[in-house]
Amino acid sequence: DAGVTQSPTHLIKTRGQQVTLRCSPKSGHDTVSWYQQALGQGPQFIFQYYEEEERQRGNFPDRFSGHQFPNYSSELNVNALLLGDSALYLCASSFMGTGELFFGEGSRLTVL
Amino acid sequence: AQRVTQPEKLLSVFKGAPVELKCNYSYSGSPELFWYVQYSRQRLQLLLRHISRESIKGFTADLNKGETSFHLKKPFAQEEDSAMYYCALSGLQGAQKLVFGQGTRLTINP
Numbered sequence: 601d602a603g604v605t606q607s608p609t610h611l612i613k614t615r616g617q618q619v620t621l622r623c624s625p626k627s628g629h630d631t632v633s634w635y636q637q638a639l640g641q642g643p644q645f646i647f648q649y650y651e652e653e654e655r656q657r658g659n660f661p662d663r664f665s666g667h668q669f670p671n672y673s674s675e676l677n678v679n680a681l682l683l684g685d686s687a688l689y690l691c692a693s694s695f696m697g698t699g700e701l702f703f704g705e706g707s708r709l710t711v712l
Numbered sequence: 713a714q715r716v717t718q719p720e721k722l723l724s725v726f727k728g729a730p731v732e733l734k735c736n737y738s739y740s741g742s743p744e745l746f747w748y749v750q751y752s753r754q755r756l757q758l759l760l761r762h763i764s765r766e767s768i769k770g771f772t773a774d775l776n777k778g779e780t781s782f783h784l785k786k787p788f789a790q791e792e793d794s795a796m797y798y799c800a801l802s803g804l805q806g807a808q809k810l811v812f813g814q815g816t817r818l819t820i821n822p
Contacts (some may be wrong), residue, residue: 603755633808642716642798642812643756656809675778690756701808703756 601627604704606691612710613681621707623678625693632674633701634666635690643690649674650696678709686711714739716796716799718813725789726821733784733816735773737800743801744811745775745782759784759797769793789820 605624613619619649625632631650635643645658649668668674672693688708692701715738725731737743744758760768762775762782773784782799796817800810 631808635810640721640814642800642814643810644812645809648808658809692808698757700761701810705755 603695604691604702606689606704606707608707609705610708610710612712614712615681615683617681617711619681619709620679621678621689621709623674623676623693623704625674625691626673626702627658629693629695629702630672631694631696632668632672633692633694634674634676635692636660637688637690637706639687646676650711681711683711685689685709714743714801714811716801716811716813718797718799719818720816721814722817722819724819724821727790727791731784731786731789731793731818731820732766732786733797733799735782735784735813737780737782737799737801739780739801739803741803743803745773746800747771747773747782747784748798748800748812750798752795755800791820791822794818794820795807 603626607622634646637643641651646660647657648655652668663678663679688706690706691704694701717736745762748756749759750756771786775782796804798815798816799813
């Protein structure tokens with residue numbers, strides 16, 4: 601079991617562009633959450649997906665959107681990128697939104 | 713508002729010495745508290761949660777509701793304990809929506 605896998609691991613974008621990050625949950629998990637971790641900070645909750653619907657959302661603008669597919673994998677989309685969106689984006693999965701969260705290694709986004 | 717404060721960004725102790733990583737929280741209800749750890753070049757992983765009341769790798773943490781604290785302790789530090797430690801809480805929304813502290817980088821000196 602590879603655990604939670606994320607792609608890409610690193611990417612560079614310019615202001616105003618759009619980015620899509622991808623996540624495959626741990627085998628047997630059906631719930632995916634996304635977190636943003638700025639340099640020197642703890643992870644900050646963006647949103648959670650379960651049964652292909654956004655179930656909870658943190659304090660992030662609508663530029664941040666997501667999707668969950670029937671196979672439980674998920675995408676995080678960020679539109680109109682700002683310099684402040686530069687961060688490590690973490691995906692975490694669990695079973696039925698309960699229990700231990702398992703994290704991926706993250707996708708590091710740099711916005712120039 | 714939910715908030716987690718870890719007052720020490722860096723903590724350095726000698727091998728064999730006791731370790732205490734501080735965590736204070738702000739939450740109006742009954743939170744669930746967690747400690748997550750990230751070892752060098754590894755992903756973030758759960759170390760312990762207060763409801764399980766387990767000791768993991770020699771670490772313990774007691775929830776003190778009066779002081780709103782959840783400090784992580786280990787009586788004798790080992791070099792392999794060097795890592796980044798994050799305290800986190802979840803409220804009524806469930807264990808998926810975690811509020812993390814800024815983290816404490818623990819270094820164990822030989």
